[in-house]
Amino acid sequence: MTTTERPDTLRRILDHSSRADPYPLYAELRRTPVALQEDGSYVISTYRELTGILHDPRLSSDVRNLARPMAAVEGRATPSFINLDPPEHDRLRRLAMRHFGPPHTPGLVSGMEPGLTATVSGLIDGFADEQRIDIVDEFAYPFPVTVICRLLGVPREDEPRFHVWVNAIIESIDYDPRTDPQEKLDNGVQATKDLREYLGGLLEVRHGHPGDDLLTRLANDDGPDGRMTDEEIISTANLLLIAGHETTVNLIANGMLTLLRHPEVLRRLRAEPGLVVPLVEELLRYEPPVQIIPWRAAYSDITVGDTVIPKGSQIMLMLASGSRDPDRFEDPDRFAPDRQDNQHLGFGSGVHLCFGGPLARLETQIALTGLVRRLERPGLVADPPPYRPSPVLRGPLHLHVEQG
Ligand code: HEM
Numbered sequence: 001m002t003t004t005e006r007p008d009t010l011r012r013i014l015d016h017s018s019r020a021d022p023y024p025l026y027a028e029l030r031r032t033p034v035a036l037q038e039d040g041s042y043v044i045s046t047y048r049e050l051t052g053i054l055h056d057p058r059l060s061s062d063v064r065n066l067a068r069p070m071a072a073v074e075g076r077a078t079p080s081f082i083n084l085d086p087p088e089h090d091r092l093r094r095l096a097m098r099h100f101g102p103p104h105t106p107g108l109v110s111g112m113e114p115g116l117t118a119t120v121s122g123l124i125d126g127f128a129d130e131q132r133i134d135i136v137d138e139f140a141y142p143f144p145v146t147v148i149c150r151l152l153g154v155p156r157e158d159e160p161r162f163h164v165w166v167n168a169i170i171e172s173i174d175y176d177p178r179t180d181p182q183e184k185l186d187n188g189v190q191a192t193k194d195l196r197e198y199l200g201g202l203l204e205v206r207h208g209h210p211g212d213d214l215l216t217r218l219a220n221d222d223g224p225d226g227r228m229t230d231e232e233i234i235s236t237a238n239l240l241l242i243a244g245h246e247t248t249v250n251l252i253a254n255g256m257l258t259l260l261r262h263p264e265v266l267r268r269l270r271a272e273p274g275l276v277v278p279l280v281e282e283l284l285r286y287e288p289p290v291q292i293i294p295w296r297a298a299y300s301d302i303t304v305g306d307t308v309i310p311k312g313s314q315i316m317l318m319l320a321s322g323s324r325d326p327d328r329f330e331d332p333d334r335f336a337p338d339r340q341d342n343q344h345l346g347f348g349s350g351v352h353l354c355f356g357g358p359l360a361r362l363e364t365q366i367a368l369t370g371l372v373r374r375l376e377r378p379g380l381v382a383d384p385p386p387y388r389p390s391p392v393l394r395g396p397l398h399l400h401v402e403q404g
Helices: 007-014 023-030 047-054 088-100 113-125 135-140 142-152 156-172 181-208 214-219 230-246 248-261 263-271 273-286 357-374
Strands: 034-036 042-044 132-134 293-298 302-304 307-309 314-317 378-380 400-403
Touching (some): 007 023, 047 314, 113 135, 113 142, 132 135, 142 214, 156 230, 181 214, 181 230, 248 378, 263 273, 263 357, 273 357
Antiparallel strands (some): 293 314, 378 400
């Protein structure tokens, strides 16, 4: 394995014009599994190297371990556990997991099924007789947002305010060369402050008036790991809100798009509802909402193949590329819902493996089942649809479908 600079391939992947189909560029990138960039960062794109890195304790998720701090996250408040390393990471994750359920208590998520089905039915009823539906605005966005707000105990009517804050935060960590990075950073820092203040206000109320929600439970926990501080609760709630907003939306929209492009699979799903389980796994491999983990920091010099990555380097993990690696998956560019041995990287791997995976899976299974039942002869209005700016959290901005 050799390390050569491939700045151009990465630049093209990050460019908005590649958003509809970045996969041929990932194939190009995989020719150099560990690629040094002009700015000194390393890009990892093959399955074997990615899984090795994701399980390597010498890799840090804490941006403070980067030799060259990242402007986009400087000045942020207390990091949430996605950006911390063991042992702090493990303590906070355990404290949150106790109440959230999966994977240790899967009953909590399966217990949510009737509520999720009712929410999906309500949204689908809202389509009424409209000829043209935007699957993103009318369905894929409001569904997971309603679910995560309900879980945390955030009043649904406050959601439009979040929408603005969450968008500003996501944009500030994004790569969009068309916008001013300093302005995005300022907006992101302000939005983080506003969102934290808002969550702090909700928490204050929960201390006095407990409700049946995650914020209340986190505030009153007295388990073996003690209690989270208010700052830690706010960071955790912040993380769950952002994760609950920006990922499942894209999985549902990418899923519907993929089904419309594969009408034979759509017909099969109608006839064979159980197919939805492996189908959602295949979507997480084939069109994953989290395409890239933008950074890990090397705690010490690390050798990957014959490349030495120096301590403090920024390492970018191309998860979506790993899940299309032909050395790991047979015929990787084929959407195959019956695929066996589908250990995709859609939820990451290792200590930071997605905490919301069981919920995201269930939400997407119920959402796609509801949509294919309701839309009898759906037709795509534009292919490819317009995409959101982010190369990291990738998905359609709108997905207009005509009802036949
Ligand atoms: C972590 C993907 C939905 C909460 C992650 C990671 C990925 C991911 C790739 C690993 C990040 C890393 O290693 O740095 C997804 C996808 C989703 C989804 C594709 C939807 C389809 C959710 C939902 C929630 C959630 C619904 C919460 C309710 C989290 C949390 C972490 C995480 C808290 C951090 C875990 C840790 O650091 O230990 N997710 N996620 N995710 N996800 Fe998700």
